[in-house]
Amino acid sequence: MRIESIDHLVxxxxxxxxxxxxxxxxxxxxxVLFEGNFNALHFGSQKINLHPFxxxxxxxxxxxxxxxxxxxxxxxxxIAEVVRELTTHGVELEVGPVEQTGAxxxxxxxxIRDPDRNLVEIACxx
Numbered sequence: 059m060r061i062e063s064i065d066h067l068v069x070x071x072x073x074x075x076x077x078x079x080x081x082x083x084x085x086x087x088x089x090v091l092f093e094g095n096f097n098a099l100h101f102g103s104q105k106i107n108l109h110p111f112x113x114x115x116x117x118x119x120x121x122x123x124x125x126x127x128x129x130x131x132x133x134x135x136x137i138a139e140v141v142r143e144l145t146t147h148g149v150e151l152e153v154g155p156v157e158q159t160g161a162x163x164x165x166x167x168x169x170i171r172d173p174d175r176n177l178v179e180i181a182c183x184x
Contacts, residue, residue: 066098066105067129069176070122074108076173084147085131127176130160130167137166137182144170152177
C-alpha cells in the first residue's frame, strides 16, 4: 500500500453555521451539503467534514471535541497577502509569519484560531 494524498479531515464543532461562515468568509471555502444533511467545506480537491459536538456521526474519533484540530492549509501567493486579508477580516494572528518546514520544503506560515479555537496554519511555499 502507498498512501497518495489526504481526501478530507473532520472537525467536531459547537456551531456548524458559525464555523461555515468563518471558513467561507475568511478562507474562501465552499460550503457543501451532501447526502441530505452532512456539512462539508470544500477547497481545491479536499474537504473538511463538520461533525456537531455531542452528536457526531459514526464512525468518529475516539474522543471528539471542539478545539482539538491542528491543521496546515497551503495558500497560493505570498504571506504578506495572507496577512492583509486576515487583517481585513479582523482575524488575529496567533503566531507569525514564521519559517516552517512543510511536506514540500520551506514555507512561511501564520497561525490563527477558528471559532472553536482549532489551530489553523496558513502556509505559502517559497
